[in-house]
Amino acid sequence: MPKLSIVIPCYYNEENIPVTSARLLENEQLFPAEVEFEYVLVDDGSRDGTWAAIRAFQQAHPSKVVGIRLAGNVGSYNAIVAGLAHATGDCTAVMTADLQDPPELLRQMYDYWQQGLKLVLANRAKREEGLLQRWFSNSFHWLVRRLALPGIPPGGFDLVFFDQQLRHEVVRLQERNSNVFYLLVWLGYPYVSLPYTRRRREIGKSRWTLSKKIKLLIDSLLSFSFFPIRAITVVGFVFGFLAILYSIYLVFFRLQHPNEPPGWTSLMLLVLLVAAFQMVALGVLGEYVWRGLDAARQRPMYVVDETSPAQPSHVQE
Incomplete structure (x- = not known):
């Protein structure tokens, strides 16, 4: 039966x-x-x-x-x-x-x-x-x-x-x-x-709040996909490529304008862009590390x- x-x-x-x-x-x-x-x-x-x-x-x-x-x-x-x-x-x-x-x-x-x-x-x-x-x-x-x-x-x-x-x-x-x-x-x-x-x-x-839905989305993506890690790698390569192009541009610009003072705008934009990417990358990596720590604790x-x-x-x- x-x-x-x-x-x-x-x-x-x-x-x-x-x-x-x-x-x-x-x-x-x-x-x-x-x-x-x-x-x-x-x-x-x-x-x-x-x-x-x-x-x-x-x-x-x-x-x-x-x-x-x-x-x-x-x-x-x-x-x-x-x-x-x-x-x-x-x-x-x-x-x-x-x-x-x-x-x-x-x-x-x-x-x-x-x-x-x-x-x-x-x-x-x-x-x-x-x-x-x-x-x-x-x-x-x-x-x-x-x-x-x-x-x-x-x-x-x-x-x-x-x-x-x-x-x-x-x-x-x-x-x-x-x-x-x-x-x-x-x-x-x-x-x-x-x-x-x-x-x-x-x-x-319903007690299924927006914050719980967002947490579920993050948990689902991190539990069943390597996409966040791979996305960081791809974005890192893209930023590296852009940095190389920008460096080449700065070299030629400096050679053509030897008396031009360096600009704070481009410098700050570059610093902010790289810093933002680093914070996002650390956050995603931190999510994976936290999940590993949570599993290692073996709490019920x-x-x-x-x-x-x-x-x-x-x-x-």
Whole structure:
């Protein structure tokens, strides 16, 4: 009897959880009767009633719901890894708690898994969101496809379905400052992509701020691409070539105008240009060094504060 684990990271989703849980229970009717369900909800350090809502869902369905409360806010992707570490299904799905990604797609994704595919993605072909949000999202995923992972589907994806083998690999890797969804694609397994329209959020307010989106873009590019380092090398060569041309120009200019006093403008422009490039280069190199230091420290990705039903408290699997 196949078992499907559905992992849901939650952050300030007190109002969403009752609605989402009801939809998930209704969605079970789309599956064959022999499928067993496990819902793993991870409270990512919320300070509202999110944990109480998770506890209520678990107590109403103790045989199929696992609640995990993290000690602090570690980000949705680390929270997902915590949920994957506690999941026990033959296959696993990851979805958001706000129902912007339709759970009805899970049945079709399950059918692909039954056919032997180990990874199924649901990519956002359209978005019922504002113009600025659509522009930022499209630009974000265009950059990732262009510079890091050309094989990912356009529009991005927050609803994924995969085999337990991939779940074990993601948990084993313990990848810090990364993107779990892109990591699943990076593993190299063939996948199928199902386009859908991402719905407008109806309940609550998104905590996915601009600063978090920018951090995710930086993490994604640095985790899956050498482009920033290569870009520095190319720009360095370009600046070096321009410096050689400018030096040749200064020599000829000096020979033709021996009495011309040296100009501060060209000197300052050159100094500022080189200094700006050096600061950018140091910043990019610093990002890589910091990530190496963060991995070398081997600090836990998350700390479990409480589980429901109660399980031995531990620091990451």
